[in-house]
Amino acid sequence: MRSEFEFIKRIKDTYGLGAVGDDCAVLPKDAEFDMVVTADMLVEDIDFRLEWTRAKFLGQKALAVSLSDVAAMGAEPKWAMLSIGVPERLWKSGFPDEFFDGYYRLSAKFSIEIVGGDVSRTTEKLVVDSIVAGDVPKGRAVLRSGAKPGDGIFVTGPLGGAAAGLVLLERGRRYSSTIPSWQKTLLLKQLQPLPSPFGVELRKMGATAMIDLSDGLSSDLAHLCEASRVGARISLENIPIERKISGLKLTDDEKFRLALSGGEDFELLFTIDPKKIPDDRNAQFHRIGTVTANPGIIELIAQDETTILEPKGYRHF
C-alpha cells in the first residue's frame, strides 16, 4: 500500500507544489524576512495512546513537534495555531483544559503568540493539528537540500531516548513520580519532548542543510541526502546514544538500533563545513560522518566494516 510519503510526492509532482517538502514551507514576508510555516497532525492510537500519556504532556508535545520543524529551518518561532478535535468522553473530563495548559506553557517558554485555530468534536478519537510559523532572514532558511560532499554530518544531542521510552511503555511502565529517575528521563523524552534550541545558532554558524530527527536518524538522513542529491558515510561508533538507555539492559546492537531507527528525539541533524564549528561547541554538536558524492547511498561504518544502510523509520506511537 502507498505510504504518506508517496502520496505527498505524487501530489507535489502532479500539481507542481514547489513549496512542499521541507520541514517548513518558506514564504516571502517582508524586505528583511521570510516566513516559515508548518503543520503537524497527531492522531490518537496512531501517534499517541492516551493511556500512556497525560493531557499536559500531550499538549506540550503537540507544540514541540512543530517548533522542532521551525528550528530545523534555522528560524525563530513567532506564532502558533491549534486545531483540536475532541470526543465527548474527553470533553466531560478536564482533558481539553489540561491539554491546552501544556500547550500554552511551552508557547510561553518560546515567547510565541497563540493566534487561533479551531475546536471541533469527534465521534471517538482525539486529533490535533499544530501549526507554527517563524521568521528567518530573507533567503537564509536552512533547507534539506544544501548539503555538499565533504561537509561534516552532525547531530545536536544523544539519540534513542524517545524510542527507549517507548520500549518502557510497551513493557507496561507508566510515568509517575515514584519510578526510578532513569525511567522518568526516558519516558519524558517520548511523552514530553522539547524542540532543539540550536536551530538559529546553527544557521548563523553556516549549516548547509538541516532536518529534525522525527522519523529516526536513518530515514531523516535519507531524506536530507535525497533532497541534496548526495550520499553519506556515517560511523556507528560516533553516534551519541542517550546514556539512560543503559538501564534497559539491551545488547549493543539493540541500543544502536534505537539510536539509528528510533524516531521522535527531535534533535537536529545538520551538515556543515566542520571548520565552522567553534571549539567550544564541539561537545554539544556530535559529528557522526561526512557527506559523499554518491547520491542516495548511506554507508554505515561499524568496526571497520562498511554496510549500506536501509532507511528504517520507527513506527512510533
Place this chain on the structure above:
Amino acid sequence: MRSEFEFIKRIKDTYGLGAVGDDCAVLPKDAEFDMVVTADMLVEDIDFRLEWTRAKFLGQKALAVSLSDVAAMGAEPKWAMLSIGVPERLWKSGFPDEFFDGYYRLSAKFSIEIVGGDVSRTTEKLVVDSIVAGDVPKGRAVLRSGAKPGDGIFVTGPLGGAAAGLVLLERGRRYSSTIPSWQKTLLLKQLQPLPSPFGVELRKMGATAMIDLSDGLSSDLAHLCEASRVGARISLENIPIERKISGLKLTDDEKFRLALSGGEDFELLFTIDPKKIPDDRNAQFHRIGTVTANPGIIELIAQDETTILEPKGYRHF
C-alpha cells in the same frame, strides 16, 4: 455540557489570547499589509458524512470554509496548508487523490498557493484541517467588532440553501446527474459550497463589521453583535431566501427557519452605512435590518410584530 464556544472563551480569557476570536487572526506582515490566517477542522460524522458526499466535493468544501473566513476579513487569500488524517479503508481507494483534486481545483480558481500541511493515518474516521492565509492593507481588516448603531445590516446572497440541501440528504436524496436541477442546486450548496467573492469589495466600500454565515444567521449575527457590543433589529420579510427551496414544499415558517438557523451558506453578513452601497450593488447586497444600541438584543420583526431572537445554530453535518 460545555460547548466549544465556552471552551474557547475560557482559554482566551485565562491566557489573554487577544488575537483569538474573529474569523481569522490578524498579524502584522510588512509595512503595507497585515496577514490574516485561519484554521478549520472538519471531522467525519460530525461535520460531514462520507455516504452523503463525494471526495472531490469534500476537498473543495475543506478549502471553501477557510477561504470564506478570509473573505469575511476583507482580505485577499494567498496560500493554504492542508492536514489530513485518512483511515486505511480510504487509503486503499482513490479517495485521497480525488479529495486533493477537489481541493486543488478551488485553490487554482482563487490563485492561491498550496504550501504544505501534513498527511497522517487514523484508525477509523477521516479528519481534515484546512489552513488559509491572506493579505489585507495594514489596519484595514474588517473585524466582527466594528458595527455602529445606525449601520445597515446586509447579507451577500440568499440563505437557507445549504440547510435545504441537508434536508434532502436526510430524506435520503443523493447527488447524481439524473436528479432534478433544483435538487442538484440545493445539494451542491451543502456539499460543495463556494466562498463569497465579495469580501475585498465590501472592505473597500466601507463595511464596518463582517462575519461569514457558517453557523447560521441568528448565531452569526449574535456573534457580530456581541463583538461589537451592539444589538440588531432585522425584518423577517427582508431576509433573502434561496428560491430553489420552494421545491421542498415547506411552510413559510419552515423556510424562514432554514434561512435564520441553517448554517453553511457561506454568504457574508456585514454592517455598513447604507449610503455607502452604490445603487448598482443594491440587488446583490440585501439589507435585512439595522444595528441598534441595545447590546446583545436581536429583535426580529415579522408582520409588524417584534420578537426577541434566540440564536440557534443549526447542528449540521
